[in-house]
Amino acid sequence: MTFIDPSRGAKTMNFAEMRTWTAAWDTYDSAVHGVLRMPTFYPVVRHENWWGCGVSLTDLRSLAREHGIPVAWVPPPGVLRRLVEADTVHAAKLKILAESQQEILDLCVEKHAECTDEWLEEEADVAGKALAAWQDGHLQAAAALALLGSEDLMYQVTRVARAKSYAGLKEAAQKEPDGWFQHAQYTLAPLEPLYTQYWPKNNDPLPESLSRHAVVHNFPLEHLNEGHSIVAVMLMISILRECQQRAEEVRHDMLLA
Incomplete structure (x- = not known):
């Protein structure tokens, strides 16, 4: 199974994107998808230690x-x-x-x-x-x-x-x-x-x-x-x-x- 970061390459984030991106980020499990780099905007809306916990x-x-x-x-x-x-x-x-x-x-x-x-x-x-x-x-x-x-x-x-x-x-x-x-x-x-x-x-x-x-x-x-x-x-x-x-x-x- 592959995980695609919807924010990849983005340099700004609006509220609509925040809603869409967090929904995707919350599905990321490093045990399933492998170790991936944390998105730039992730710590704005989630705690860093949640990245990849699934x-x-x-x-x-x-x-x-x-x-x-x-x-x-x-x-x-x-x-x-x-x-x-x-x-x-x-x-x-x-x-x-x-x-x-x-x-x-x-x-x-x-x-x-x-x-x-x-x-x-x-x-x-x-x-x-x-x-x-x-x-x-x-x-x-x-x-x-x-x-x-x-x-x-x-x-x-x-x-x-x-x-x-x-x-x-x-x-x-x-x-x-x-x-x-x-x-x-x-x-x-x-x-x-x-x-x-x-x-x-x-x-x-x-x-x-x-x-x-x-x-x-x-x-x-x-x-x-x-x-x-x-x-x-x-x-x-x-x-x-x-x-x-x-x-x-x-x-x-x-x-x-």
Whole structure:
């Protein structure tokens, strides 16, 4: 089967072309069509790590909302494909993450290196320390640092006032993607299960997906397992890289003003 990029050779893109091209781009699967160069305009409407994954937007959003696994900026496309193809039980998804640990770490390091805006200097420093801990073999320590260190970023990227607390973050994550540039909403989707209500004093059952409240209020090490630890670091990198993207857009608009 051959994949033809409809944007090949184009130097501009209008909205009609955007609609046509994205429909074609979303069908590209590198495992079927072979490795192809990413189109120039692809990152305008899709996340770079989706190129060639062969996964539908519906399945990407389900992976993020149902399992709390980031899908924006990280992990690599091959990992996304394997995650979606795996059994629907949560443990199967975590197994894929554990088996793909080095691939994921490498892309996290690459995306972190792209986060250079001075507005994000402190957050990028925290993320760098989390990655260093992971590289040194201290994955759970990396996860704890990433989970707590990314909270300010979550408020930044959702534009939710801290007065609304965690309910506001969860509400922002639940919004359905819409508009021309809906891919940005996929960055937020994992926050929905992350902030599932959990109170140990009420004997609430431990959430299946990574839970911020379980880590902070109870800290059961069996919950912060290898898979969930990878999710925590991925989440920080995903949100940090999204903030970098938005900072670049703001600075570009400032130059044009």
